[in-house]
Amino acid sequence: MAVATQTFADRLAAEVERKRSQLVVGLDPNVDLMPVELRGDVARFCCGLVDAVAPHAVAVKPQLAFFETLGPAGMAAFDQVCAYARRAGLLVIAAGERGDIGSTARAYCEAYLEGDLPRAHALTVNPYLGRESVEPYLAAARRHGAGIFVLVKTSNAGADVQDVVLKDGRPMWHHVASLVAEWGADLVGDGGLSAVGAVVGATHPRAVADARRLMPQAIMLLPGVGAQGGSVSDLVRAFQSGPASALVNASRSVNYAYRESGGDYREAAGAEAARLKREIWAASGW
Amino acid sequence: MAVATQTFADRLAAEVERKRSQLVVGLDPNVDLMPVELRGDVARFCCGLVDAVAPHAVAVKPQLAFFETLGPAGMAAFDQVCAYARRAGLLVIAAGERGDIGSTARAYCEAYLEGDLPRAHALTVNPYLGRESVEPYLAAARRHGAGIFVLVKTSNAGADVQDVVLKDGRPMWHHVASLVAEWGADLVGDGGLSAVGAVVGATHPRAVADARRLMPQAIMLLPGVGAQGGSVSDLVRAFQSGPASALVNASRSVNYAYRESGGDYREAAGAEAARLKREIWAASGW
Numbered sequence: 001m002a003v004a005t006q007t008f009a010d011r012l013a014a015e016v017e018r019k020r021s022q023l024v025v026g027l028d029p030n031v032d033l034m035p036v037e038l039r040g041d042v043a044r045f046c047c048g049l050v051d052a053v054a055p056h057a058v059a060v061k062p063q064l065a066f067f068e069t070l071g072p073a074g075m076a077a078f079d080q081v082c083a084y085a086r087r088a089g090l091l092v093i094a095a096g097e098r099g100d101i102g103s104t105a106r107a108y109c110e111a112y113l114e115g116d117l118p119r120a121h122a123l124t125v126n127p128y129l130g131r132e133s134v135e136p137y138l139a140a141a142r143r144h145g146a147g148i149f150v151l152v153k154t155s156n157a158g159a160d161v162q163d164v165v166l167k168d169g170r171p172m173w174h175h176v177a178s179l180v181a182e183w184g185a186d187l188v189g190d191g192g193l194s195a196v197g198a199v200v201g202a203t204h205p206r207a208v209a210d211a212r213r214l215m216p217q218a219i220m221l222l223p224g225v226g227a228q229g230g231s232v233s234d235l236v237r238a239f240q241s242g243p244a245s246a247l248v249n250a251s252r253s254v255n256y257a258y259r260e261s262g263g264d265y266r267e268a269a270g271a272e273a274a275r276l277k278r279e280i281w282a283a284s285g286w
Numbered sequence: 287m288a289v290a291t292q293t294f295a296d297r298l299a300a301e302v303e304r305k306r307s308q309l310v311v312g313l314d315p316n317v318d319l320m321p322v323e324l325r326g327d328v329a330r331f332c333c334g335l336v337d338a339v340a341p342h343a344v345a346v347k348p349q350l351a352f353f354e355t356l357g358p359a360g361m362a363a364f365d366q367v368c369a370y371a372r373r374a375g376l377l378v379i380a381a382g383e384r385g386d387i388g389s390t391a392r393a394y395c396e397a398y399l400e401g402d403l404p405r406a407h408a409l410t411v412n413p414y415l416g417r418e419s420v421e422p423y424l425a426a427a428r429r430h431g432a433g434i435f436v437l438v439k440t441s442n443a444g445a446d447v448q449d450v451v452l453k454d455g456r457p458m459w460h461h462v463a464s465l466v467a468e469w470g471a472d473l474v475g476d477g478g479l480s481a482v483g484a485v486v487g488a489t490h491p492r493a494v495a496d497a498r499r500l501m502p503q504a505i506m507l508l509p510g511v512g513a514q515g516g517s518v519s520d521l522v523r524a525f526q527s528g529p530a531s532a533l534v535n536a537s538r539s540v541n542y543a544y545r546e547s548g549g550d551y552r553e554a555a556g557a558e559a560a561r562l563k564r565e566i567w568a569a570s571g572w
Contacts, residue, residue, distance in 0.1 A: 030389065065386060065393035072362035079357060097390075099412050100351060100383050101442040103316060107351035126385050128414040128437060130444035151414060156387040158416035164461055167451040172458065175450055 007189035008122055008147030009197075009219060012091060013244035015058040021277045022243065022284060024093065024221065025053045025269075026251025027062040027081065033256045035265050042070060043077035045265075047084045049255060052270035056277040059091035059121075061221075061249060082119045092120040093221070097151060099126030105136045113137070113146040122147035124199060124221075127176050134183055134196075141187050141195035147219070148196055150180045152211060155201030155224030173207075177214040184218060193219050193245055200238070202230030202248065209237040212245075220246040225276075226253030232276070232283045243286040250276055293475035294408055294433030295483075295505060298377060299530035301344040307563045308529065308570060310379065310507065311339045311555075312537025313348040313367065319542045321551050328356060329363035331551075333370045335541060338556035342563040345377035345407075347507075347535055368405045378406040379507070383437060385412030391422045399423070399432040408433035410485060410507075413462050420469055420482075427473050427481035433505075434482055436466045438497060441487030441510030459493075463500040470504060479505050479531055486524075488516030488534065495523040498531075506532040511562075512539030518562070518569045529572040536562055 016022055027049060029042045038045040050060060062085075067078040082092050094112050098105075112120045125137060125148045140146040153162055153173045162173040177198065184196025197219035200211045211220060220238050224230035225248055238246035254276070258268035302308055313335060315328045324331040336346060348371075353364040368378050380398050384391075398406045411423060411434045426432040439448055439459040448459040463484065470482025483505035486497045497506060506524050510516035511534050524532035540562070544554035 028389065030393075063390055063393075065384075065390045065397065068361075069393045069397040071365060071397075072358045075354075075361045076358035095390075097386050097412075097415075098351075098383060099385065099414070099437070101440065101444075103314065104349055104351045104381075104383075107316075107349075107355045111351065111355040111357075126383075126412045126414050128385070128412050128444075128447055129383075129440050129442060130446040130448065132442045132444065151385070154387065154415050156415060156418045158387075158414075158418065160416040160465060161414055161462065162416065164458070165453040167453055167455070169453070172450070176447065179446060 005145035007145055007187070008141065008195045009193035010189035010191050011145065012058065012219065013191045013193065013242070015091065016244040019058055020281055021056055021058050022247050022280050023057045023273060023277045024059045024061050024247045024249040025049065025057045025254050025273060026095065026249050027060050028251045028255055029066045033259065035258070042067070042074065043080045046081040048266045049269050050081065050085045050088050050090065052266040053254065053273040054088040054090055056270065056273040057090065059093050059247065060085045061093040061095050063095040079119060091122070093122045093124065093149065094120035095124045097124050097126050099129045099133050101129050101133045105133050109136045109140045113140045114144055118144065118146070122149060124149045124151065126151050127179065131179070131183060138183060138187065146195065149199050149221045150196065152177050152180060152198040153200045153204060153207045155203045155228050155230065174210065174214060177211055180218055181215045188217055191242065191244065193217055193242065197221055199223065202235055203228055205234035208235055212237050212240050216241055219244065221249055222246055223249040226250045232279050236283055236285055239284040239286065243284060248276070248280045291431035293431055293473070294427065294481045295479035295530070296475035296477050297431065298344060298505065299477045299479065299528070301377065302530040305344055306567055307342055307344050308533050308566050309343040309559060309563045310345045310347050310533045310535040311335065311343045311540050311559060312381065312535050313346050314537045314541055315352045319545065321544070328353070328360065329366045332363070332367040334552045335555050336367065336371045336374050336376065338552040339540065339559040340374040340376055342556070342559040343376065345379050345533065346371045347379040347381050349381040365405060377408070379408045379410065379435065380406035381410045383410050383412050385415045385419055387415050387419045391419050395422045395426045399426045400430060404430065404432070408435060410435045410437065412437050413465065417465070417469065424469060424473065432481065435485050435507045436482065438463050438466060438484040439486045439490060439493045441489045441514050441516065460496065460500060463497055466504055467501045474503050477528065477530065479503055479528065483507055485509065488521055489514055491520035494521055498523050498526050502527055505530065507535055508532055509535040512536045518565050522569055522571055525570040525572065529570060534562070534566045
């Protein structure tokens with residue numbers, strides 16, 4: 001018998017409505033930027049951030065690289081932070097930027113999205129290996145209500161690959177966007193949004209509008225606001241498919257807000273998250 | 287003062303000549319395929335493989351996904367296996383298939399290629415995020431003699447992205463191959479090979495020949511022989527830039543050779559690695 005699992009998109013949409021927030025806070029524990037007294041305890045630093053942002057954000061996005069740097073202890077911290085965030089009622093988007101095939105992709109799925117208590121609700125995925133590399137995640141979306149965010153147009157330059165012009169005149173990333181729409185077409189929840197989302201850099205406002213048109217049912221995850229220079233007011237087009245059809249990701253500007261404002265890092269992070277949440281909600285036009 | 291570090295390519299070439307081998311053994315610890323008595327001890331299973339293949343292979347390529355699946359204990363096993371392989375005189379290529387930018391890419395570099403005793407000598411990297419995402423690895427190649435292998439044409443289908451036709455008539459992966467040649471141009475060692483290599487699936491013999499032409503100084507890492515159906519005899523063109531200009535990767539067919547042959551898994555892996563090494567050396571024409 002099939003288990004009736006809520007789709008990732010519907011679950012997210014419910015949280016967006018409840019909190020009136022489209023904010024995702026990235027967790028990038030960079031030891032050099034943390035308060036000195038916490039440098040030995042990445043898990044404690046991140047759990048402090050989770051407490052601070054939980055009322056304001058719908059999800060956290062821990063960046064695996066920063067935890068892997070710290071070896072097995074870092075991975076233990078990653079697990080601890082994911083569990084803590086889930087208990088705090090936040091969705092967890094693991095940022096791994098993986099792209100693998102066959103048994104390797106299945107291993108990643110298992111590691112992050114499956115099992116009795118999956119570490120994360122969604123994962124970021126690199127598209128270079130094509131549909132075959134995404135299949136295991138689509139299966140996890142079907143069976144476990146997981147979500148993925150495919151890297152489509154990243155917030156960095158990346159133009160040497162993503163903007164290459166195809167025979168039909170489109171840039172490469174438009175092609176990837178149409179693949180994302182195709183991959184997600186039969187994973188659309190009750191609210192009209194798909195379990196297959198897309199990462200589109202907030203640093204390219206025009207690309208955001210193109211992306212919305214090419215992927216009308218995809219949840220867009222928009223990094224690049226704040227430290228990377230993207231502006232929230234440029235993002236209104238992203239929200240055309242509903243209040244939960246785009247999420248704005250801020251990492252450094254929240255994690256290390258205390259370095260600008262002074263004071264306790266949690267208070268500073270909470271204040272910045274609250275401010276961003278309001279600014280984004282207003283800009284989204286909902 | 288600059289530290290005179292041997293380049294990855296020169297170090298690899300010396301090992302290739304010494305062992306008369308171009309074999310890389312992937313370490314894909316899949317608990318379902320391992321001998322029953324070792325299922326609880328992935329590190330022991332992999333270290334057994336290292337002992338068995340060390341006389342025949344120049345490098346091992348542990349696949350991070352399989353270790354991550356096991357959580358923090360898996361990452362501890364990963365570290366243990368990398369250290370064990372280094373002590374056995376093998377080069378270590380960490381298969382992470384990462385593609386990240388800025389501080390995240392730097393974190394991965396730090397995690398795998400830097401520090402007093404780097405876990406790995408080289409890393410696999412996804413090109414979708416363009417030159418900016420590769421920069422930190424190029425810096426690690428310059429400073430620490432590290433290497434990278436950029437995914438160019440993977441052994442799976444992947445055609446929906448990699449074979450898309452560009453405005454100038456070339457497939458996408460040809461463009462990526464020319465970027466690889468460009469990124470690696472000023473990182474060429476004394477032997478004429480670059481620290482920036484390329485992953486090209488052995489399942490596409492014609493692509494291997496094209497790849498050699500497009501990237502004359504890149505070390506090609508060729509997966510897909512054995513379990514995935516690629517044939518060693520089709521790969522001679524890959525070796526046109528010298529005996530160390532291509533490496534053939536075999537994972538499952540070596541790791542789980544005992545399932546075909548019976549007997550001890552280490553003996554079976556050693557015998558299969560020895561057989562492959564001879565077959566590849568003969569096919570390489572050196």
